[in-house]
Amino acid sequence: MTQSENRLILSDFEKDALKEIINLAFGSASAGLADVMGMYVFLNVPVIEVMQPEEICKYIENEISLSKGLNVVEQYYIGKIRGMAYMVLSFENVDEILTILGLKEIQKVQSYSHDILAQETIIEIANIIIGACVSKIAEMLSDVVTYLPPRYIGSDYSLEAISKELFKPDSYVIILKTVFKFEGKEVNGYIFLVNTYDSIQWLKDSINKFIEAYI
């Protein structure tokens, strides 16, 4: 997509405003995550990209090394803003999270399957962070969203298949990305919110209402 096509969807100022909204939303999400993890959470500056559905898969794969496998959790949100949220963590990161939470010890004592415990843990983390982010964005834009339960899609995920199912091939999607890190730990995770084309006009209007109220 050219820069001018990109601007037709969201102007630079609208993107700037959306970035600020996401910043506010992820600020709340990080506090929830810090409570659960018992440690400080760093968030990077969010990135907003507009692209076509077939580009999503390539984009995410370019962002994250797939060489050592990934854990992916998806969660569908439905409101005036609608789309799919993905939380992506590497396998090593999940191991580190289990250690941080003291779950590795519990696993040994109570003989839980490592894989099940890992899945349940990251689903819960995804639920907290995605819920906090999306709900806050919706709240700031005067929307209410409902969620389908988060689903673990593991390392054999096919974003291509998911994007075909959810997004019309000739439409555009808005990707909102942020990276979170835990203090003193080598744990980096990604959150992607992929919004459908039919929510873009509503999103544009709502961002402009937000801008009017904000400044």
Added chain:
Amino acid sequence: MSKRKVLVVDDSLLARMAVKKHINAEAFEIYEANDGAKGVALYKEIMPDFVFLDLTMPVMDGFKALEEIKKINPNALVVVLTADIQIKTTEKIMELGAYKVLKKPPVKEEIENTIKEIINILERV
């Protein structure tokens, strides 16, 4: 009497506008920077009376920018505006020597009261 100088550092134009609307432009000269590094450079150049500083920014984040500003002027009055509501964030910012932490989005009364407090401090010095 020359106007007091205020520096607003935030990567978001919208956020800078939101802070600026609560600062009386007739009483203050307002300067802006859109990342921490530019904010520190501008601080050194203009030596403002006080600063509004965001935390999550590209190039140099607000934590580092605050540290650098305090190296230039240990008495710098820096108000940090952040959406990050973790207690540890606030503690860290205060340890670095911020004057105050305000939650984003900025609230008119909080910005105005903070400016009044700072003016009182500056007038006593």
